[in-house]
Amino acid sequence: MAATRTRGFTLVELVMVMAVVAVIAAMAAPRWGRSMAHWQVDAAARRLAADLAWAQSRARITSSHQSVNVNVTTGQYQLVGVADPDHLSNTYTVTLGQSPYRSTIVSAAATDANGNIIFDGYGNPATSGTIVLQCGDFQKTVQVNANTGSIGLQ
Numbered sequence: 001m002a003a004t005r006t007r008g009f010t011l012v013e014l015v016m017v018m019a020v021v022a023v024i025a026a027m028a029a030p031r032w033g034r035s036m037a038h039w040q041v042d043a044a045a046r047r048l049a050a051d052l053a054w055a056q057s058r059a060r061i062t063s064s065h066q067s068v069n070v071n072v073t074t075g076q077y078q079l080v081g082v083a084d085p086d087h088l089s090n091t092y093t094v095t096l097g098q099s100p101y102r103s104t105i106v107s108a109a110a111t112d113a114n115g116n117i118i119f120d121g122y123g124n125p126a127t128s129g130t131i132v133l134q135c136g137d138f139q140k141t142v143q144v145n146a147n148t149g150s151i152g153l154q
Contacts, residue, residue: 037136044101045140059119
């Protein structure tokens with residue numbers, strides 16, 4: 001009578017597979033981190049550009065000035081006079097340093113001396129300039145053009 005052998009993996013085989021998985025994970029981790037930083041700064045720049053376009057649209061619709069206050073120190077911006085959709089008693093504020101963006105505002109050259117981007121009643125920005133965001137090694141620039149009224153990404 002032949003002895004039956006149970007099928008399975010030996011401890012050596014399992015250790016070898018775990019070693020291969022660990023090496024692959026160690027190679028992929030830095031790329032994953034850079035990819036996440038690139039995604040986060042891109043998402044933050046798109047959010048800022050969309051909110052600036054929203055403020056511009058509100059200025060046109062209401063035929064009144066609308067300002068966006070950009071605070072480089074705290075890494076946040078506010079749509080002045082606009083209620084937060086989630087908390088109606090609060091001003092609409094976005095903190096770019098928090099999840100999911102985890103980005104910083106490096107510079108805000110599109111603002112006046114008080115850190116405001118002001119749109120007139122026709123939706124035209126008072127000043128041209130850029131707002132530079134950064135996460136890790138990656139930077140994105142949001143451009144505001146007073147001549148054309150356009151808001152874009154670079």
